[in-house]
Amino acid sequence: MITLNPYLNFPGTTEEAFNFYKSVIGGEIVMTMRFSDMPDDQTPENEKHKICHMSLQLPNGTMLMATDTLESLGQKLTPGNNFYLSLGVQSTADADRIFAAFADGGKVEMPMENMFWGDYFGIVADKFGTQWMISYNSGQAQ
Incomplete structure (x- = not known):
């Protein structure tokens, strides 16, 4: 697996x-x-x-x-746009709740909406700079 x-x-x-x-x-x-x-x-x-x-x-x-x-340990963090976390959820309600929480203090890149490929989908960066893709597909087990 x-x-x-x-x-x-x-x-x-x-x-x-x-x-x-x-x-x-x-x-x-x-x-x-x-x-x-x-x-x-x-x-x-x-x-x-x-x-x-x-x-x-x-x-x-x-x-x-x-x-x-x-x-102080010689590490350097440069927040960037080189990753997204893709989060598959169980319902449009879950998608909306999670998206709204991440958008609070964050930045919406693409609002939640029905997409041509069948998913209810949106992209948001949360207040910590982490970029999330939120997705719900009613025809697919998440």
Whole structure:
């Protein structure tokens, strides 16, 4: 079986982002590892509480994972448009609810609408800069 486990990088906002995603999509945070939990931790004292690895298991079993990228450790995050997370949902109501939550403080690229290929579909970047494609297809199991 092939699974897709998106891995996201945040500029120190992983925990806030995942708590937000959990409130919108559901699921359970199954792992939270802070930099202070790492052996031989070299993280500056004021960043030890930042997230080294976090996993959110979604209701369908998919795992969403992320880390805080820290410039103090030589990491550089450049938010960009090189990825989208495609979220298949169970109904138009779910699509509208999730899309509206992500659009609050975010930026709508394409509003939710019925598309020529049969999906109810929209694209939105949330307040953390993560780009989402929300899709519902009544003829397909999600």
